[in-house]
Amino acid sequence: MKFISKYRKHRFARPLLLLFSLCALGFTFSVATAAPSSNSMAADARSTLIEEGQQIFLKGCSSCHGLNAEGAGVGPSLIGVGAASVDFQVATGRMPMQDMSQQAMRKAPVYDEEEVAALAAYVASLAPGPRAYTNEEIKWERDGNTAEGGELFRNNCAMCHNFAGQGGALTQGKYAPTVMGVEPRHIYEAMITGPQAMPVFSDKTITPAEKLSIIKWIKSAESEPSLGGAPLGRVGPVTEGLLVWTLGLGLLIGIAVWLTAKSR
Amino acid sequence: MTARERIAGNVANYVDERTGAAAWLKKNLNKVFPDHWSFMLGEIALYSFIILLLSGTFLTFWFDPSMRHVVYEGSYQPLKDVEMSAAYASTLHISFDVRGGLLMRQIHHWAALIFVAAIVVHLLRVFFTGAFRKPREFNWILGVALLTLAIVEGFLGYSLPDDLLSGTGIRIAHAIIQSIPVVGTYLSFFAFGGAFPGEVFIPRIYIVHVLLLPGIFLALITVHLMLVWYQKHTQYPGPGRTEKNVVGYPLMPVYMAKAGGFFFIVFGITAFLGAVASINPLWLYGPYTPGQISAGSQPDWYMGWLDGLVRMSPPLETYLFGKTISWNILIPGLIIPGIIFTGMALYPFIESWITGDKREHHLLDRPRNVPNRTALGAMSLTFMVIAMINGGNDIIATHFDLTINQIMWFSRIGIIVLPPLAFVITKRICLSLQRKDRELVLHGRETGRLVMLPHGEFIEVHEELSPAKKFALTQHEQPAAIELVKEDARGVLNPKGIRAKIQARLSSANAENIAKPTAAEVKELESGHH
Ligand code: HEM
Numbered sequence: 001m002k003f004i005s006k007y008r009k010h011r012f013a014r015p016l017l018l019l020f021s022l023c024a025l026g027f028t029f030s031v032a033t034a035a036p037s038s039n040s041m042a043a044d045a046r047s048t049l050i051e052e053g054q055q056i057f058l059k060g061c062s063s064c065h066g067l068n069a070e071g072a073g074v075g076p077s078l079i080g081v082g083a084a085s086v087d088f089q090v091a092t093g094r095m096p097m098q099d100m101s102q103q104a105m106r107k108a109p110v111y112d113e114e115e116v117a118a119l120a121a122y123v124a125s126l127a128p129g130p131r132a133y134t135n136e137e138i139k140w141e142r143d144g145n146t147a148e149g150g151e152l153f154r155n156n157c158a159m160c161h162n163f164a165g166q167g168g169a170l171t172q173g174k175y176a177p178t179v180m181g182v183e184p185r186h187i188y189e190a191m192i193t194g195p196q197a198m199p200v201f202s203d204k205t206i207t208p209a210e211k212l213s214i215i216k217w218i219k220s221a222e223s224e225p226s227l228g229g230a231p232l233g234r235v236g237p238v239t240e241g242l243l244v245w246t247l248g249l250g251l252l253i254g255i256a257v258w259l260t261a262k263s264r
Numbered sequence: 265m266t267a268r269e270r271i272a273g274n275v276a277n278y279v280d281e282r283t284g285a286a287a288w289l290k291k292n293l294n295k296v297f298p299d300h301w302s303f304m305l306g307e308i309a310l311y312s313f314i315i316l317l318l319s320g321t322f323l324t325f326w327f328d329p330s331m332r333h334v335v336y337e338g339s340y341q342p343l344k345d346v347e348m349s350a351a352y353a354s355t356l357h358i359s360f361d362v363r364g365g366l367l368m369r370q371i372h373h374w375a376a377l378i379f380v381a382a383i384v385v386h387l388l389r390v391f392f393t394g395a396f397r398k399p400r401e402f403n404w405i406l407g408v409a410l411l412t413l414a415i416v417e418g419f420l421g422y423s424l425p426d427d428l429l430s431g432t433g434i435r436i437a438h439a440i441i442q443s444i445p446v447v448g449t450y451l452s453f454f455a456f457g458g459a460f461p462g463e464v465f466i467p468r469i470y471i472v473h474v475l476l477l478p479g480i481f482l483a484l485i486t487v488h489l490m491l492v493w494y495q496k497h498t499q500y501p502g503p504g505r506t507e508k509n510v511v512g513y514p515l516m517p518v519y520m521a522k523a524g525g526f527f528f529i530v531f532g533i534t535a536f537l538g539a540v541a542s543i544n545p546l547w548l549y550g551p552y553t554p555g556q557i558s559a560g561s562q563p564d565w566y567m568g569w570l571d572g573l574v575r576m577s578p579p580l581e582t583y584l585f586g587k588t589i590s591w592n593i594l595i596p597g598l599i600i601p602g603i604i605f606t607g608m609a610l611y612p613f614i615e616s617w618i619t620g621d622k623r624e625h626h627l628l629d630r631p632r633n634v635p636n637r638t639a640l641g642a643m644s645l646t647f648m649v650i651a652m653i654n655g656g657n658d659i660i661a662t663h664f665d666l667t668i669n670q671i672m673w674f675s676r677i678g679i680i681v682l683p684p685l686a687f688v689i690t691k692r693i694c695l696s697l698q699r700k701d702r703e704l705v706l707h708g709r710e711t712g713r714l715v716m717l718p719h720g721e722f723i724e725v726h727e728e729l730s731p732a733k734k735f736a737l738t739q740h741e742q743p744a745a746i747e748l749v750k751e752d753a754r755g756v757l758n759p760k761g762i763r764a765k766i767q768a769r770l771s772s773a774n775a776e777n778i779a780k781p782t783a784a785e786v787k788e789l790e791s792g793h794h
Contacts, residue, residue: 102667146341146342146344147341147342147343147344147345147346150342150343150346150550151346151550154428154550154553154556154558155553155555155556158428158550158556158557158558158559159556159557159558159559160559161559162558162559162560163428163429163548163549163550163558163559163560164545164548164549166560167559167662168558168559168560168658168662169559169560169657169658169659169661169662169667169668170668171667171668171669172667172668172669173661173666173667173668173669173670175661175662176559217342220341220342221342221548224342226542226545227359227360227366227542227545227547228359228366228370228541228542228543228545229370229538229539229540229541229542230540230541230542231542231545232541232542232543234545234548235560235659236429236560236561236562236659237429237544237562237563237564237565237568238560238562238565238568238656238659239659240377240541240543240544240564240565241377241564241565241568242565243537243541244374244377244378244381244537244565245381245565247537248374248377248378248381248533248534248537249378249381249382249385251533252308252378252382252529252530252533253301253305253308253385255526255529255533256301256302256304256305256308256526257301259301259304259522259525259526260299260300260301260303260304261301
């Protein structure tokens with residue numbers, strides 16, 4: 001089913017997109033030749049980006065979010081959510097949502113980076129909101145502090161995402177996903193936009209510098225080798241208990257049977 | 265005789281003449297111990313206890329049981345300069361800066377999990393084979409005490425390092441203590457030396473964990489084993505095995521050699537786990553700070569059922585005489601475990617009351633021949649397993665795409681419905697196994713060989729069982745129900761009244777069995793064959 005819906009989207013999206021970008025190109029060209037000032041050229045590039053975004057939006061998103069992103073029966077209004085939210089939701093593959101399950105899942109993104117940027121520009125043009133970030137802008141390696149980040153993570157995030165960032169269950173079938181393997185910009189954007197059940201961590205609660213520390217801690221936990229041997233999913237005592245009852249006692253009882261069988 | 269041998273002989277003589285040790289040793293080293301894998305489960309518990317003592321002693325050399333605040337300066341970078349208790353810092357020190365420290369920590373923790381698991385399977389063996397019957401009731405009670413202490417010992421153990429996970433566990437224990445009506449608040453103040461978490465709790469549980477409880481364990485295990493020694497071990501029924509003898513190997517040298525070898529196997533497997541599988545990676549958890557909590561906080565497995573019961577209880581509180589009674593903690597945290605463990609301890613007496621059987625038993629039961637007891641065991645296990653599943657509900661939810669609420673409702677309903685169901689099903693299974701045994705004795709084993717008779721009919725050849733096998737399948741006795749005596753011959757009402765009625769009812773359920781083949785039936789068939 002997933003495959004089919006994706007495929008359909010592609011088939012319609014590609015030629016239409018091509019047509020649209022050609023038109024846009026032509027339009028830009030004519031405007032550019034008419035008024036060759038560099039300032040307005042940038043503004044024009046912006047407005048084409050926005051328009052491009054609007055077109056993608058109309059096709060891929062408006063069925064749920066309304067023709068003007070004002071919100072429809074299914075999806076909430078996107079006015080004022082800002083580019084950050086769009087970048088997070090679309091570039092992690094959460095949007096467009098596929099099945100109306102408990103919460104939008106992370107999956108392979110449907111749109112490429114440019115299309116995401118266009119969508120973000122369009123939504124940002126509707127009302128001001130937090131801006132999107134690039135990975136290069138987020139200098140966690142230089143400015144973050146791992147230990148401080150760990151403390152912040154345990155204070156603010158571990159109750160949902162688990163002490164090792166492995167994710168955990170929330171009520172009503174919702175869950176906090178693992179934060180391992182998430183791009184730095186998406187971690188940052190998750191904190192400033194608070195997707196779904198996650199709260200927003202404004203710059204007052206967690207300063208931008210502290211956010212970098214959190215990212216640094218997550219990255220260090222991600223690359224930390226499992227120091228004690230097989231990590232068993234890093235979910236705590238449940239898997240340890242399972243291992244004892246299966247492998248541990250299994251081996252021990254097996255050997256006891258073997259030892260006593262020899263004598264018979 | 266060399267000079268050295270002569271001296272040794274003289275010394276031995278000297279000791280023997282004054283203590284009579286030779287006769288004592290001869291008598292006891294020739295003691296016979298029966299051989300069956302299920303008799304080695306207690307040994308697994310014993311050996312993991314020894315491993316716990318050894319590895320635990322190693323850890324005490326560096327562990328600092330103090331809640332004093334320190335700043336971590338050790339070699340684990342992600343916690344550098346973090347403020348934490350000395351207990352947590354010293355555990356990190358053992359893990360990363362003491363040679364072999366992490367391995368020892370992991371061995372110690374794996375051994376603890378194996379210890380309790382081995383105790384539980386040992387208990388199940390003793391239960392399902394009826395080894396707890398007279399004269400071993402006292403040893404059974406000792407066993408229940410050992411199990412309880414083992415659970416407490418384990419809990420205290422993983423509470424010591426003062427990491428985020430263990431702090432969460434102590435917090436729950438604190439809530440359970442506080443939920444005790446009237447004295448709860450006082451008790452918690454007493455245990456924690458003031459408000460939670462305070463400064464004294466870890467030093468206190470440290471002494472209990474490394475000194476008090478191990479001492480009690482040593483004493484109780486010694487008594488436990490001495491009782492096995494003096495009462496002699498039970499044995500499975502078979503030809504030549506009676507209520508009066510023990511068939512097996514002499515303790516010395518056969519059994520000792522086997523047991524010694526088995527110790528090293530248990531040690532080997534524990535060390536193997538410690539070397540390859542991470543357990544309690546507490547550097548990931550961070551130091552405990554009240555107010556922090558992690559998703560997926562779980563206790564070790566043997567506390568999982570308690571946690572599961574607490575998680576599934578609906579929010580129930582009453583306000584009485586100006587005090588709140590939190591039933592939602594009190595019932596699952598104290599009352600239900602209290603009932604379970606008391607019931608378990610008293611079970612030998614309950615059963616003998618139901619069966620009216622006050623005789624000694626040294627031959628074990630095959631579980632199918634005592635359907636009621638076996639079904640009761642299955643029922644209790646089902647209860648525990650469901651409680652335990654609910655204890656891991658969040659982990660199960662995320663890994664099997666379920667919701668916590670689904671699992672919660674499954675366990676709330678399941679814990680009431682499924683145990684009785686398990687009872688009924690197990691009893692049916694036991695009875696059909698009895699029926700199969702009866703068939704086997706009377707008609708022999710199906711060989712799968714088909715033979716065509718002269719007149720064209722096909723029959724399957726049945727092979728008669730060996731006499732030994734027949735004996736094993738028919739040696740047990742089947743209990744008769746206790747008759748309800750309403751009034752005696754002179755018309756006096758039974759003074760036991762309702763108690764007699766309950767006893768008669770339970771005893772008739774207990775006596776439900778498939779009649780085993782009688783000697784006469786077997787004879788008749790045998791003569792028919794020849
Ligand atoms: C610290 C924990 C324990 C240790 C180290 C331990 C050790 C042992 C050992 C080595 C034996 C003789 C071999 C065998 O039958 O397996 C034994 C027998 C026995 N144990 Fe335990 N045990 C422990 C806990 C328990 C528990 C929890 C129970 C039941 C509640 C129990 C009840 C018995 C009984 C009734 C016997 C006599 C069995 C017979 O003669 O058939 N023990 N124990």
